[in-house]
Amino acid sequence: MAIKKLEANSKYAKFDVDGDGVVSDAEMAQAEKLIQIDNEDEKQDAQRRMTWVAVISMALFPLLMIVVPESRLATIGAVADTFYIGLAGVVAAFFATQAYMSKS
Numbered sequence: 001m002a003i004k005k006l007e008a009n010s011k012y013a014k015f016d017v018d019g020d021g022v023v024s025d026a027e028m029a030q031a032e033k034l035i036q037i038d039n040e041d042e043k044q045d046a047q048r049r050m051t052w053v054a055v056i057s058m059a060l061f062p063l064l065m066i067v068v069p070e071s072r073l074a075t076i077g078a079v080a081d082t083f084y085i086g087l088a089g090v091v092a093a094f095f096a097t098q099a100y101m102s103k104s
Contacts, residue, residue, distance in 0.1 A: 051094040054087040
């Protein structure tokens with residue numbers, strides 16, 4: 001089997017740890033682990049941002065009710081229950097997964 005050398009300015013050159021111009025299977029496996037760790041970090045950051053948006057939305061929603069006319073408060077009240085339950089579910093799921101992951 002012929003050894004395949006990297007082209008100049010290859011996007012895979014960053015995976016060549018030993019600098020010999022060849023990305024071995026071991027170097028590729030290590031690179032895949034690093035990519036997986038980066039993806040996991042991005043996923044956790046996205047979940048954290050979603051939780052913050054949910055908490056901030058729950059805090060700002062009552063303030064926005066000040067500008068709503070009284071005739072529409074009954075209709076919005078029915079929607080507000082579902083809104084709060086949904087957002088509280090997002091926050092609860094985030095904290096539950098964090099607590100579960102910290103135990104293992």
